[in-house]
Structure formats: C-alpha cells, structure tokens
Amino acid sequence: MTTTADYQTTVRAKASPDALFDALTTVTGLAAWWNPATGSGVTGGELRFHMNASHPLVIHVEEATRPSSVRWTVVDCPFLPDWVGTRPTFTITPGDGDTTELFFRHRGLSEELECFGMCTRSWQHYMSSLRDYLEVGDGSPLGSPGDLARRQATSIR
Template sequence: MTSTADYQTTVRVKAAPDVLFDALTTITGLAAWWNPATGSGATGGELHFLMNTPEPLVIFVEEATRPTSVRWTVIDCPFLPGWIGTRPTFTITPIGSHTSELVFRHQGLSKDLECFGMCSRSWQHYMTSLRDYLEVGSGSPFGSPADRARRQVQAAGTSIR
C-alpha cells in the first residue's frame, strides 16, 4: 500500500496575517527565513532560489492573495527532481489581531518520494525559522549556522527532532 498523504504542518505565529503574508511573498521576507531569492512573489510571478546548485529552484506563484493564501508550483528543481510539479501552499488564518495560524501543505511531497523524510525535517526547520523571524526578528534560513548544523546532523543519519 502506498501513501498519498502530502506533507502538512500547522504553525501558530505571533504576527498579524499581513506581516506573515509579506514574509511569504517578498524577496526580503523569504531570505530572512528560507533562502535568498530573485523574482516576484506576486500572483503570476516567478521566484528563483539558489541553494548551492548551479541552477536555481524555480517556483511559479499561482496565487498570492493578501493576507490569506499563497500557492506555488515547482517548475524546476535540479537537486530534487521529484519536486517538479509539486505545489507548496500556505493558508493563513487570523487568530485575534496579532496572531496567525499558518497551514503549510506541500502537495505532492508524500511518503512515495525518496526525499520525504529529509524534506519533511527541512520544512519543519524552515517553519520554525519563519516563526522565529516573525516573533524574534531573525530566522535560520538556508546557509545560516543553525541550518548548517541541521544539515550536518542529517548527513550523519540522525535526526535533531
């Protein structure tokens, strides 16, 4: 039996929905918690992320509806070809005036993909990084000391969570 369940996690952050939305759609916001990017996070835009590869991860922004949802489609991913065609989605719900709930779902990232374990742990790290960026002012994006430490632990075959 194969699983078709997509990776999904829910994060509650002490930030207004508009602030969270900006962290998901602006070049500055994305660089602060995930990875430096070029391009546009607006609906119809394209984002390019360099992640220690000669060719970038390319994401098409299917939807960026302030302040409730962001939906991407992975167009190219040289380091994880199984990601091509998958759809990371971010759904934002206000909880009071200064708190938001984020449901992150990576449609197509299922246990059927070889990278599921590594990718799940990576997304968990980056969701924590996003929360830290919004609540504390600094995240742990790709290449940061916390990210490098996490990658070393993963390479050794153990989990930090």
C-alpha cells in the first residue's frame, strides 16, 4: 500500500498571531470564516459544526496553545465518514512586520480518501476566507454568497 501526503497549505495574513488564534478557537471566529459552531475551542473542548447536515461534525480540541498551535481530532462526521480520526492542525508563526503565517495540515486527509478532491478545494476556499476575515473583517463561511458561488461553480452542494 502506498501512503500519500496529507493535505497542507500555508496562508499569510496581515493580522496578529492572537487574532489568528481567536479565529480558530472561538465560535464567533469560526463562524466568520468557516462554519457556525457551538461548544468550546479550548484544550480538551469539543466543537460541533452542523454544515447543512442533520448531524454535526464533532471535533475534539486536542490542543489550543495561545498563540502558536491548535490541534483537532475529528470524532464524528456522519456526512463525511472519511474524516473520522483525521487531525486538522494549525501552526501559527509571527511573520515580518504585521503579518502572521499559518501552516495548516489536515493529517489523514490524503489522496487515499474518496473525498480528497472535494475536501481540498473546500479547504482552499476556507483558508482564503480565513485570510479575508482577518484582513478585511469579512470571510466567506458556509452559506455566504462567496461560498454559494464556489459551490455552484464546482457542483458541490
């Protein structure tokens, strides 16, 4: 069996490390760039994202260390079972001047999974949405006009 690489990307934003950390760990921040959430984004917490499904995506927060690191484990995802056991990780590094760099890696999201193409296109959109939220205060979370246009263009529902 051949193992392929996990999905990963780097995003640079004109924002402080603390602002980026808050966008990844607060329900208000997460709703502004990705999806409305309930729960707690602190270490040991649990986040629930409904994502237009009857049952939520449930994420356990393995680590939330201000301002440098956030690690999640997907514990339930009825609408995308491939995600269960995968581990999205966010590493935050101060950049030059007023920029911050985010290295995002979704451990376990690889070409071996059926959802890989759809999921990587979605993460690319949401990472841009996160940058837009941090820089201009307006992201393109699930259900926003920008997200709906992307879904229509790529036939994702």
